[in-house]
Amino acid sequence: MTKVGDELTWKDLEIGSIITEPGNADQNQTGDWRTQRPTYDHARCIKCGLCSIFCPEGCIGPTPEGFFEANLFYCKGCGICARECWTKAITMVEEEEE
Amino acid sequence: MAKRIGIEVSRSVAIAAKLANVDVVSAYPITPQTHIVEDIAELVANGELEASFIPVESEHSAMSACLGASAVGARTFTATASQGLELMHEVLYVASGMRLPIVMAVANRALSAPISIWGDHSDVMSARDTGWIQIFAANGQETFDNVLCAFRIAEDRRVLLPVMVHLDGFHLTHVIEPIYIPEADEVARFLPPHEYPLPLDPARPVSMGAFGPPYIYSEAKKAQQVNMLASKEVVLQGWREFAGVFGRSYEPLECYRCQGAKVLLLAMGSFSETAMSAVDVVREEGREVGLIKLRLWRPFPFDEIRRAVEGAEVLIVLDRALSFGGPGGPVCSEIRSCLYGRDKRPKVVGFVGGLGGRDISLGGFVEIIKRGTEIARKGSDQEFEMFGVRE
Numbered sequence: 001m002t003k004v005g006d007e008l009t010w011k012d013l014e015i016g017s018i019i020t021e022p023g024n025a026d027q028n029q030t031g032d033w034r035t036q037r038p039t040y041d042h043a044r045c046i047k048c049g050l051c052s053i054f055c056p057e058g059c060i061g062p063t064p065e066g067f068f069e070a071n072l073f074y075c076k077g078c079g080i081c082a083r084e085c086w087t088k089a090i091t092m093v094e095e096e097e098e
Numbered sequence: 099m100a101k102r103i104g105i106e107v108s109r110s111v112a113i114a115a116k117l118a119n120v121d122v123v124s125a126y127p128i129t130p131q132t133h134i135v136e137d138i139a140e141l142v143a144n145g146e147l148e149a150s151f152i153p154v155e156s157e158h159s160a161m162s163a164c165l166g167a168s169a170v171g172a173r174t175f176t177a178t179a180s181q182g183l184e185l186m187h188e189v190l191y192v193a194s195g196m197r198l199p200i201v202m203a204v205a206n207r208a209l210s211a212p213i214s215i216w217g218d219h220s221d222v223m224s225a226r227d228t229g230w231i232q233i234f235a236a237n238g239q240e241t242f243d244n245v246l247c248a249f250r251i252a253e254d255r256r257v258l259l260p261v262m263v264h265l266d267g268f269h270l271t272h273v274i275e276p277i278y279i280p281e282a283d284e285v286a287r288f289l290p291p292h293e294y295p296l297p298l299d300p301a302r303p304v305s306m307g308a309f310g311p312p313y314i315y316s317e318a319k320k321a322q323q324v325n326m327l328a329s330k331e332v333v334l335q336g337w338r339e340f341a342g343v344f345g346r347s348y349e350p351l352e353c354y355r356c357q358g359a360k361v362l363l364l365a366m367g368s369f370s371e372t373a374m375s376a377v378d379v380v381r382e383e384g385r386e387v388g389l390i391k392l393r394l395w396r397p398f399p400f401d402e403i404r405r406a407v408e409g410a411e412v413l414i415v416l417d418r419a420l421s422f423g424g425p426g427g428p429v430c431s432e433i434r435s436c437l438y439g440r441d442k443r444p445k446v447v448g449f450v451g452g453l454g455g456r457d458i459s460l461g462g463f464v465e466i467i468k469r470g471t472e473i474a475r476k477g478s479d480q481e482f483e484m485f486g487v488r489e
Binding site (some may be wrong): 005006008009011012013014015016017020022028036051059074 | 303310
């Protein structure tokens with residue numbers, strides 16, 4: 001299936017909306033209901049990865065520099081990472097703030 | 099060669115399921131459906147039907163087990179009634195949304211409270227919008243025939259939707275009627291083996307009943323609606339091919355002495371048989387009346403209804419269910435919607451009667467025809483009348 005998400009028309013769906021392609025839930029943008037997003041202070045981050053362990057969405061991973069950051073396509077903005085970060089390197093900010 | 103035998107209609111439904119060679123039956127007994135599933139259980143236990151009979155603890159589980167069975171591609175049958183249909187209600191939507199061609203006989207019965215084991219159409223009307231194809235039988239032979247047709251229609255690749263066959267509780271389920279029972283090879287000619295196109299299969303994994311976020315749910319429902327509308331042609335084709343093999347033909351509605359009729363009566367289910375006799379009586383009095391027997395409830399036969407009432411001045415609709423505080427019986431309500439946009443249409447008069455097993459006799463239907471004609475002439479400040487209620 002080449003079309004994904006909101007590109008799909010009703011004619012593109014399999015009978016009964018059956019999913020024939022394993023793992024295509026990764027096309028499901030769960031980040032679009034977020035009201036807050038995590039911001040990072042790399043001066044405080046010790047690259048322990050604890051935030052990635054606590055993330056219920058499993059959407060936090062290391063950047064090429066080794067810092068841990070959330071993939072905002074999936075991040076729902078729950079704030080658990082900010083709460084658990086013991087060096088206080090993560091701050092949640094309102095989506096409408098720059 | 100088909101044999102015509104005297105048999106209880108419920109038992110003929112069990113034989114129809116056997117002749118359809120069902121793979122899985124999951125059901126919970128409830129009056130007045132009981133004889134259907136008891137007989138099927140016996141056929142399976144005796145080795146006369148090679149199928150899995152799954153006894154469950156509730157109708158919710160019965161329909162859920164049917165989902166699973168149908169999802170692996172099994173030909174699946176169940177039957178229920180009344181409170182049982184209500185208990186499986188949420189699962190009914192899953193069956194149609196997942197496009198699983200389950201066939202279910204519904205022995206139509208009233209709903210509590212007060213508790214009533216007797217017949218009316220309250221149960222099915224709450225299942226009206228569940229996305230199932232729905233066929234109403236007027237007699238035993240129609241019931242038997244339409245169970246066979248239901249498999250044919252449901253499993254067609256262009257349809258793949260569940261089908262309910264409605265038979266009135268007691269008025270049909272518990273009466274003995276002469277019914278033509280065909281031979282297995284005749285049924286096999288009409289009903290090819292079932293092959294579901296995308297079954298649950300470890301060799302070709304699929305996910306069914308997945309999450310549908312806002313960006314796709316409407317598209318899924320549109321697909322379902324288009325599919326339901328398109329199913330009508332297959333219903334008609336199924337009936338035509340049934341006629342080719344068995345010689346009995348069915349239409350979405352049947353007109354009885356409608357030619358030149360100024361007053362038409364419309365009824366669904368077994369009561370339409372009594373209404374036929376009432377039409378004969380009133381015709382003998384020299385009044386031009388006719389009867390429409392509505393057989394296909396979903397998809398609703400808009401065009402056929404509009405054609406059938408052309409030329410009529412009054413259309414009297416009998417419902418065996420009541421929408422409390424609403425516009426009257428559900429059938430009448432839909433007929434009004436169907437005709438509202440027409441420049442020329444009959445006056446539609448609604449009656450609700452035959453609730454919870456209350457009989458409407460031949461004389462009762464004659465009275466309904468006369469009273470309905472009078473209301474059409476004089477008008478009424480009520481949306482509908484309840485027939486036969488003691489004041």
